[in-house]
């Protein structure tokens with residue numbers, strides 16, 4: 001079946017422009033720049049920098065705020081492995097703060113308890129499209145001089161107390177991987193209002209080229225200067241995390257179509273939420289007043305003990321539903337952590353450090369096995385209807 005709703009004429013038009021140009025690179029073409037400019041404006045921030053993933057954006061964000069050897073980074077354990085990997089990549093120390101059992105997001109009170117003189121960044125996640133509780137997190141950040149990096153990989157267009165989240169944190173990071181609201185196949189884009197952070201992130205993601213600027217990804221602004229044997233090209237350390245121009249063309253088109261994608265996911269989610277109200281054991285993610293959850297997926301806390309999570313899932317699938325998704329294992333339960341493999345990243349620092357597998361974040365530990373996510377990434381209401389119907393049938397079956 002063709003998924004023509006995901007990529008339409010606009011995507012083909014912009015990809016064609018890149019190919020017609022003779023296939024520019026991200027350091028010579030203009031598509032990345034056009035995507036960044038459009039995205040920054042749409043999302044409500046001054047600077048945007050494209051990357052090849054929403055993992056490399058987080059890595060660059062940590063670098064930009066100065067996270068390095070032995071620094072502590074507070075994050076939630078209920079997230080994708082990326083948040084852990086980028087902390088380890090900086091030879092920093094992950095510190096896990098518990099989550100709220102209703103919003104599923106990091107609990108600012110626990111963050112406050114975990115701040116030490118070594119804390120160098122707070123990296124909350126705006127999980128499933130719901131903003132983390134930014135006011136108290138920003139207050140903590142300001143009070144202790146610690147930057148806040150909001151991992152909004154799943155939270156395009158999300159509002160916190162009526163404000164676009166990108167206006168609030170020091171840095172806000174998005175993923176454009178395949179399952180996200182807007183996609184470039186794989187990719188990421190990170191935004192900030194801080195020029196220094198923007199330029200540091202861009203350099204980190206593009207081999208530390210000296211010519212790079214907060215709003216300019218070109219590495220040769222002047223050919224006569226660049227093509228000179230004595231010219232020194234790199235003034236910072238960096239990786240090559242750049243987004244290809246073809247992907248940026250998709251990103252530009254998807255940014256222009258973002259509202260359509262968001263509205264559709266929210267509408268489909270509303271159908272699931274209405275169906276779930278027929279029972280009292282599918283507890284939806286809490287959306288505090290004034291917030292807008294854009295629902296990367298439809299998450300519930302499954303609170304029924306006489307029908308197992310797996311049995312509910314199987315019955316839903318039998319009735320024609322798409323597989324219900326489970327949450328990731330908590331970061332400190334992942335094998336890379338429990339086996340000690342993570343310590344190989346920096347033995348002098350990590351040997352002797354251990355994370356208990358129980359009791360570190362009790363709310364997250366209780367919540368994670370109960371989370372159930374329904375698919376809302378369909379191209380139309382009509383396509384979603386039989387899936388929502390399958391949920392109703394499952395609820396009625398187990399009534």
Ligand SMILES: Cc1ncc(COP(=O)(O)O)c(C=O)c1O
Nearest residue numbers: 053054055080082153175177187
């Ligand atoms: C919360 C969260 N953070 C980070 C990422 C990493 O993004 P990517 O897969 O583009 O590296 C993802 C997506 O997979 C995510 O859902």
